[in-house]
Amino acid sequence: MIIADYHVHSRFSSDSTAPMEDMVEKAISLGMNKICFTDHMDYDFPEGYLTFLFDPEEYFRELERITDLYKTKIKILKGIELGLQPYLAPRYQALLAQYDFDFAIGSSHLVNGIDPYYPEFWAGKTTEEAMELYFQSIIDNVNAFSEYQVYGHLDYVVRYAPEKNTSYTYEKYAGIIDEMLKTIISHGLGIEVNTAGYKYGLGYAHPQTDVLKRYKELGGEILTIGSDGHKPEHLGYDFPKAEELLRSLGFKYYVTFENKKPVYETLAR
Template sequence: MLFDYHLHSQFSADSEMTMDQLCQAAVKLGLDEIAITDHHDIDYQDDTIEFLIDKKEYLKEIEKFQQKYKKQIKIKKGIEIGLQPHIYKECRKYISDDFDFVIGSFHTAEHADLYNGDFFAGYSQWEAYIQYLKSVLEVVQNYDDYSVIGHLDIIRRYGDFETQPELLKNKEAFDLIKQILKVIINKNRGLEVNTSGYRIDGKNPLPSFEILKLYHQLGGEILTIGSDSHNIEDITKKFDYTISRLKEIGFNQLTTFAHLEPKFHKI
């Protein structure tokens, strides 16, 4: 079974695909199932762009294409929701029980945007990484309304640094990531393997294979795979390679979701 569980349509302000184009491309690629996971970031920390979705309109559009392509592909109602400690109530209200699948992601930390670099002001490289991980840990300890954590080590993508090191090489970062993974596992939540990570160093998805090894060692089982595509060309990019590496680590299944409940598929 082949699926892509991180895809963005025109409902995401930074996507180049319409929902119909996305679905057509998935069918042509022979996918069995997709989750459309557009951005909803409440109180996003950059006033130049807005990642908010009218849920009623969004779900209605997904339902239209579920019907249109029902004989060709399964289309799940997903969302990528930006998590911050001060918006738990708003996130819970938005999610309610309307979705099949929820990616909990971190595009901001400490009320500052990662992408535009605001978050890094005043921090050294490793100080920024540590503070980001502390923010993630705080959220996963106190918020449960998500299926998987998206691109856990996305912090490596940002900041004007010459290198993007493996976070586990730093002891404090290692300890924080281990705590994050233990919380996720204990709460029966999962990780996504986001293949957009190869755009950083050409070698790793997000999270890195080293973090995925640690997740496996700790007993993590819920694992989705997604391309984080904002254009047709990136859908399922490097999936075969990534899945082969996941098998080497010891994973023997990947996960899809229906009504927020995980379903496992042998790989």
């Protein structure tokens, strides 16, 4: 059983209204012994959309309060999801130096200032061009800044492709995906298995199964598991399915982080 959800949002993320306590109560009901809140911090999100910013001081106060409240029931970790763009590297570096996070996810939400969620990202491009642009953004972000622990939802972009994921395969983008994975590994980073892919009806977690397989072939070993949950009912979404997938690919463990240090959790049968 996977006993930790390491991609969890709360009311501190602009796209969630969930109190932290509700997310913790759900995790306890699922038998988890760790939960890591990773609320969104996306500097310079375009005006007119959600801000994806929170006050770190308030965030840490609330985390300390609920940590004390549930200290005998579950371990609560302090995390953050950074919306990366290469020019923002100094600001994120300063943020992580100032605050004592246990864990940070780096993610590509914006490519050249546009989220693939919006149709304008896809306008004037073929699907292949847009997808490759997204994967290239991950390579560029890792090369610019790598002071987090894992890269999140590597193929998030397929959720919003015009034909969704019907034409997306590892083989089709093997060249740039391999470069992306090698770049991540060379910087000592891991990746996450983000089960929101199941929730969005893709038929697989992020990243797609063949990408996960290739990550292992290239020597990648660091995997966190996260639901990307924004509501209590999302927490631990399809974790049994993800666990069986990882075992079928030959993974023996997944990783949690405490004080930025990896803890290896066995994928027991």
